Amino acid sequence: MYTQCPECLSVFSVDARTLAQAHGFVMCGHCGAGFDCIGTLADQLPPEPFTELPSHEPGVEPPRVDLVVYRPQPKTAQAAVANPVSGPHDDFANLIVAPRFARDQRIERPRRWPWTMACVLLLLGLAAQLAWALRDTLIADANTGPLLQQACTILRCTLPPVRDVDKLHLLARDVQTHPTVPNALLISATLRNDAAFTQPWPVVMIRLSDANGKVLAMRRLNPYEYLDDIEQLRHGLAPGASTALIFEVEDPGRQAVAFDLGFE
Structure with a gap:
């Protein structure tokens, strides 16, 4: 061209x-x-x-095209299609509607029951440790002691023995020459448990002294040394119960004119 x-x-x-x-x-x-x-x-x-x-x-007229593929719509028509019911005075034009799947979802809340159970278990453990540390006081108490004893009877358990030597009273005592063993003394004593609970058998301390109060001999006797009955030794001294104890000791001589019994 x-x-x-x-x-x-x-x-x-x-x-x-x-x-x-x-x-x-x-x-x-x-x-x-x-x-x-x-x-x-x-x-x-x-x-x-x-x-x-x-x-x-x-030489010829330009060809005319009639097959429309896309025709853009006016802005007013687009606004009408996007919001067909809203108007200039529509109060709900800005209302946001959540999708259905969003409404159906439940809000996940933190699980607090494991922490609650853990705190309860810790409190129970602390209470059990405190009760065990104060077991002697609780068993010896006039209010809680019988309740614990009843609970232990139902549960078929045994309360640990509580020792209170101040509640052990010596009702009578006597000393004489042993009738069958030479150079030996036979000491007898009557003991009563005035506590409201069962006590273990005490350790008995015997002291022999002269006329001036000087200790000539002293001996500590454990319960298994003056008791032959194993069942009686295991059950202890019941509340309000009285018992007679007999001790065989070596005679320190004629200078021993007095004796004393103590409990530990």
């Missing part, structure tokens, strides 16, 4: 790519004038000599 500059009448060869890139407007390479090359566009050169190219006029 050919085109001609209307100023200097220079003829140039052009192609479709150049026309599409320039949108039909080019500049003359000879005189520098700009012009619309489509007006003088020709397929062939006329016979020489020539001064001007024939003007380019479309």
